[in-house]
Amino acid sequence: MSRLALSLRINGETHEVLTAPHRTLLDVLRDDLGLTGTKENCLEAECGVCTVLLDGRAVNACILLAAQCRGRDIVTIEGLASGGELHPLQRAFVERGAVQCGYCIPGMILSAKAYLEECPEASEDGIREALAGNLCRCTGYQKITEAVATAARELYGGRTTQ
Amino acid sequence: MSTGPRVVGQRLPRLDAPGKVTGTAVYAADFALPGMLHGKVLRSREAHARLLGVDAARARTLPGVRAVITAADVPDVRYGGALKDETVFARDKVRYVGQPVAAVAATTREAAEAALAAIDVAYEPLPAVFDVEAALAPGAPLIHEAWPTYTAIPILHREGNVCNRARIVAGDVERGFVEADRVFEHRFRTGMVHQGYTEPRAAVAVWDTSGQVTVWSNTQLPFEIQNTLAEILALPPSKIRVIVPGIGGGFGGKLRVGVEHFAALLARRAGRPVKIVTTCEEELTAAYPRQSTRVELKTGVTRDGRITAKAGRIWFDTGAFAGSGPGVASVATLVLAGPYRIPNLLIEGYAVYTNKTNCGSFRAPSGPQANFAVESQMDMIADALGLDPLDFRLKNIVREGDEGPTGQVLTAVGLEECLRRAAAAIGWADRRPTADRGKGLACGWWTTTGGSSGVYVKLNPDGTVALNTGAAEIGTAALTGAAQVLAEDLGVDLADISVVSADTFATPFDFGAQGSRTAFAVGNACRAAAADLRRQLCALAAAQWGVAAETLTVRDKHVVGDGKRIALVELARLSQASGGGLIAHGTFIAPPTAYDAKRVEAHVYPAFHSPSFHAHAVDLSVDRETGEVTLHRYVVAQDVGFAMNPTYIEGQIEGGVAQGLGQALSEEIVYEGGRVLNPNLTDYKMPTTLDLPRVESILVEHPSPVGPYGAKGVGEPPNIEPPAAVANAVAAAVGVRVTTLPITAEKVALALSGEATP
Amino acid sequence: MSFECHEPSSVTDAVALGARFGEEGRFLAGGTDLIIQMRRGKVGPRHVMSLHRVSGLDRIEADGAVRLGALVTHRTIERCPAFQGPLQALVESAAVVGGHQIRNVATVGGNIVNASPAADVVPVLLALDATVTCLGPDGERTLTLDGFLTGPGQTARRPGELLTSVRFDQLPPGxxxxxxxxxxxxxxxxxxxxxxxxxxxxxxxxxxxxxxxxxxxxxxxxxxxxxxxxxxxxxxxxxxxxxxxxxxxxxxxxxxxxxxxxxxxxxxxxxxxxxxxxxxxxxxxxxxx
The missing domain is CATH 3.30.390.50 (CO dehydrogenase flavoprotein, C-terminal domain)
Incomplete structure (x- = not known):
């Protein structure tokens, strides 16, 4: 079987990876690079636990071939906190009680980050729409939505409609 | 502590949140060991067939394949809960599409999949039964011909395809119907639904040279898995260590052995660690979903709305093995009786075998199905009698000191307060505010499951405290709740507590994260351990000061008394220097709940411990043309006894309602001819952010005399009432009574168009 | 899934690869259908030609007739100012496909070629009398979208042909x-x-x-x-x-x-x-x- 040599830029760091062509970004992140903060579940882009940012946009790593990510900028949950300091979204999720089992949370936070960068004037409806591709089975999404609104206020100072 | 609680009752962030938001928390699906192989399970393609042969010779020769096992390679053991009817792999015949037939371990997942494809299985199809009616029909094929020979707890009432019939008999139901002015009979059906945890079931197993196996798994019940593996592997439990690294949701679906046994058996055969993670298709075809049911209810009522008698039957399609069925059928009878004063009862719960996946436990097992029937019928009766559904309930609900259906005396009954507050919050007085908009109510009761818990509490060198518990944190924050109890009782902060959990070798026994019991039971064990540690701390300080320990107390991270104070950090140093440090042990077992044994037959769960009471109310609109339901508001008033951490109790309520609304409106595992038509998340439809309304939680507090600080179990109840509340609101909105779950837009629209009865 | 992956850097290269592999090759755009179908074992191409390096197919031209490059994503359609007026149905249909993660990568060309009868953007394009342009070894041809869709998962696209764009006229007043x-x-x-x-x-x-x-x-x-x-x-x-x-x-x-x-x-x-x-x-x- 052939192998592809890929140079992947993940959380600001370049990783040289040798992988089979069929392997997805999710496979490479979890199995080759040990970045298991990106979660695995349905493998059909229905649940969103594998959400990462590709050039700043939320994507499902489970259906993205690693080869398609060559030369592009990837951010995973491991890339959010800096110097031991939680990102405002992470802090809001902790403080607003938005975390239960936590398995969906990395994907949620990354979807929320992409959305807030696009729409700093976040509304509750907008937040819910932006997170519709991330299933959570624990929370009913209410405290997650509140956490994103809280982070939006902190990050962009805007008034978020509740 | 005269100033009132500092830690319990507070909205404090859960202890494990930082690891979960940074991606550093390790879940079972993330866990890996050097040299680890990947395991896969070959599953039956037939619903009911004689197994003529399993030929794995070709698979064994494929590149990368390190182990292939079939029924011939594993101990011939039948295991199970109340009824031992299950085998590791199908022997002689297969009983459902998805039943394990063989398993392989290989160096990659792809190689393992290729090996599965190379195993040849020969089947000879047998007549099959796919629903309860067919399974109970005269002359129906038996799923288990040898059922009488199976080991079972003795009280079960079994006959052919019925693996238990539990019963409650109280008063004289026939006389009760004679006393009634009206007798109402209705039938209901509910679909099979999956717990929908986001992390698939996963396990990694490795053996050491002494013949001991260690299994990292996302089970809710590590000690039960230890015992089950002991049965399956024919080893003493002391050779089996089960560790729960982290769980991405369970909701009852991770109570019983899932893939742990395959990982252990393959790892033994291969001599290397083996990891197995289920696929989404396996989850939706071969896990432990909630049983579909059929319900018949006959209720007698006086003209003024007093219930005189109820006869009810509920049939659970438990699938090809008993699983949780015998117990769930028992619990169901208490739900079917309902939180009502009914002098004459005849309630039966049946668990019935069919050729479908083995069903199990899902958050409040039997609760939503039975409550949907009971609470739908309450509204149907109220409508027929011209009574307001709230008034009709208030006339009949149980109150302080009443008897439950099996004679247990009910205390701390907050039901009336729940009903009144939920109704007020939803604006019940305006039940049909505009065209096609309506409000619905439903109420219920539930248990706080018993079982014992032990904890060790250890004083760290810096004066902080380690809580060592055998319970797993499955996401509910129950262990944060228990840690709050410990912090409160030790006079330290929540941040001073670290939790070590769920390791069958290192942590004390715990009955497990099930049945809304974790915060309740572990919290109580923490109370006992805190008392023990306080005694030890005071004794140590007393020895230093030469005073009587009884004169000392622990407060604000110090032992104080006799005009002196000494910090816990100093005591920690002293204890380590002289006495091997301080460790306290605390245990708890819920006291038995008395009931009238003459009222029950074949009943695995005859009374609800520290019962909780709750009422739900929903405000929704129905699109008359498409049948689509839009939820506007949802209110839950739940008697939680004492709100240990209101934030996470709200979280339980919001999440439980979300799951309940999924079952109410969109979710169903659909079978046709023994095959699941929707084994993927495209067509198994769990609610998204846009499907759910805001949920308002009203925390009612009628303290349990037994719970820590009065707490009752809170995790399961929010899942119970949503289907009934929605059904009642849809009826209020457009006059269509849907008696089957899920209440799809299609059912509503076809009923409104006069094309079908729902 | 097992295949060779090719990453052509131009439409010309892509078409050449398409011609070379014919029935054994599949073009990969967003992958939101193809990867899932491959994983489910529904299709098993020996060669996958990923279009992520091909430039020029991700543009919307709306001066005069509207032309959508095949690699225009649903999210781009959703946010395109030119579709806020009479063409609003394009926005409405694109915005209800999956979640943001899907719409950020799923392309209009993929949606058409996938030929699902339940596709959301396709009915809008059909209502706009759209045509599609395919480029193959024998050159370019333009077909009506209606004629292009021949069955569930089936189109008039020839093996190796690359759908490059979809086009429709601006709507008259009223x-x-x-x-x-x-x-x-x-x-x-x-x-x-x-x-x-x-x-x-x-x-x-x-x-x-x-x-x-x-x-x-x-x-x-x-x-x-x-x-x-x-x-x-x-x-x-x-x-x-x-x-x-x-x-x-x-x-x-x-x-x-x-x-x-x-x-x-x-x-x-x-x-x-x-x-x-x-x-x-x-x-x-x-x-x-």
Missing amino acids: SATAFVKAGRRKAMEISVVCVAVRLTLDAAHARCQEARIALGAVAPTTLRARAAERALEGQPLTDEVLRRAGRLAAGECGPIDDVRASARYRRLLVETLVPRALRRSLERIGRAA
Whole structure:
């Protein structure tokens, strides 16, 4: 079987990876690079636990071939906190009680980050729409939505409609 | 502590949140060991067939394949809960599409999949039964011909395809119907639904040279898995260590052995660690979903709305093995009786075998199905009698000191307060505010499951405290709740507590994260351990000061008394220097709940411990043309006894309602001819952010005399009432009574168009 | 899944690879269908030609006729200012495909070539009388979208041919479009039924000059409801006329029973949603005027 040599830029760091062509970004992140903060579940882009940012946009790593990510900028949950300091979204999720089992949370936070960068004037409806591709089975999404609104206020100072 | 609680009752962030938001928390699906192989399970393609042969010779020769096992390679053991009817792999015949037939371990997942494809299985199809009616029909094929020979707890009432019939008999139901002015009979059906945890079931197993196996798994019940593996592997439990690294949701679906046994058996055969993670298709075809049911209810009522008698039957399609069925059928009878004063009862719960996946436990097992029937019928009766559904309930609900259906005396009954507050919050007085908009109510009761818990509490060198518990944190924050109890009782902060959990070798026994019991039971064990540690701390300080320990107390991270104070950090140093440090042990077992044994037959769960009471109310609109339901508001008033951490109790309520609304409106595992038509998340439809309304939680507090600080179990109840509340609101909105779950837009629209009865 | 991966850097290279591998090759755009189908074992190409390095196919040109490059994503359509007016149905349909993660990568070309009868954007394009352009070893050819879609998962695309763009004319004054969809959930849904309509009224806004109705998930391909269209054209659009169009559309579609819905319910939805979309379209023309 052939192998592809890929140079992947993940959380600001370049990783040289040798992988089979069929392997997805999710496979490479979890199995080759040990970045298991990106979660695995349905493998059909229905649940969103594998959400990462590709050039700043939320994507499902489970259906993205690693080869398609060559030369592009990837951010995973491991890339959010800096110097031991939680990102405002992470802090809001902790403080607003938005975390239960936590398995969906990395994907949620990354979807929320992409959305807030696009729409700093976040509304509750907008937040819910932006997170519709991330299933959570624990929370009913209410405290997650509140956490994103809280982070939006902190990050962009805007008034978020509740 | 005269100033009132500092830690319990507070909205404090859960202890494990930082690891979960940074991606550093390790879940079972993330866990890996050097040299680890990947395991896969070959599953039956037939619903009911004689197994003529399993030929794995070709698979064994494929590149990368390190182990292939079939029924011939594993101990011939039948295991199970109340009824031992299950085998590791199908022997002689297969009983459902998805039943394990063989398993392989290989160096990659792809190689393992290729090996599965190379195993040849020969089947000879047998007549099959796919629903309860067919399974109970005269002359129906038996799923288990040898059922009488199976080991079972003795009280079960079994006959052919019925693996238990539990019963409650109280008063004289026939006389009760004679006393009634009206007798109402209705039938209901509910679909099979999956717990929908986001992390698939996963396990990694490795053996050491002494013949001991260690299994990292996302089970809710590590000690039960230890015992089950002991049965399956024919080893003493002391050779089996089960560790729960982290769980991405369970909701009852991770109570019983899932893939742990395959990982252990393959790892033994291969001599290397083996990891197995289920696929989404396996989850939706071969896990432990909630049983579909059929319900018949006959209720007698006086003209003024007093219930005189109820006869009810509920049939659970438990699938090809008993699983949780015998117990769930028992619990169901208490739900079917309902939180009502009914002098004459005849309630039966049946668990019935069919050729479908083995069903199990899902958050409040039997609760939503039975409550949907009971609470739908309450509204149907109220409508027929011209009574307001709230008034009709208030006339009949149980109150302080009443008897439950099996004679247990009910205390701390907050039901009336729940009903009144939920109704007020939803604006019940305006039940049909505009065209096609309506409000619905439903109420219920539930248990706080018993079982014992032990904890060790250890004083760290810096004066902080380690809580060592055998319970797993499955996401509910129950262990944060228990840690709050410990912090409160030790006079330290929540941040001073670290939790070590769920390791069958290192942590004390715990009955497990099930049945809304974790915060309740572990919290109580923490109370006992805190008392023990306080005694030890005071004794140590007393020895230093030469005073009587009884004169000392622990407060604000110090032992104080006799005009002196000494910090816990100093005591920690002293204890380590002289006495091997301080460790306290605390245990708890819920006291038995008395009931009238003459009222029950074949009943695995005859009374609800520290019962909780709750009422739900929903405000929704129905699109008359498409049948689509839009939820506007949802209110839950739940008697939680004492709100240990209101934030996470709200979280339980919001999440439980979300799951309940999924079952109410969109979710169903659909079978046709023994095959699941929707084994993927495209067509198994769990609610998204846009499907759910805001949920308002009203925390009612009628303290349990037994719970820590009065707490009752809170995790399961929010899942119970949503289907009934929605059904009642849809009826209020457009006059269509849907008696089957899920209440799809299609059912509503076809009923409104006069094309079908729902 | 096991295949060779190719990463052509131009349309020319892609087409050359397409010609070389023929039936054994598949072009990969967003991958939201292809990767899943490969993982489910439904398709097993030996060569996958990923288009992520091909530039120039991700642009929307809207001066005069509208031309969407095949690699334009659903999210780009959703946020395109040129589609906020009479072409709003494009936004409405693109915005209900999956979640943001899907829409950020799923392309219009992929949606067309995948030829799912339940596709959401395709009915809108059909209602706009769109044409598609394919480039193959024998050169470029342009087909009507209606003719391009031949069956579930089947198109008139020849092996190795690359769909490069989809094109339609700007709408004349007095026109509007609308898209409505029914599904069990309010997001992440494959349509149980979807309906796209385009209306053009006469100068006096008294009668319907031209109508297009396209239906999703009720036939082997996305379907034009031509009898319903004819019943509208030349007529004043009273509510009765709109409802009659709904009944006709319900009559001319051919839905099936599946796990998502019964054929009976799908027909009922068509009967309901067609007039609903037409009404919405009429309101939009009224508002614009």
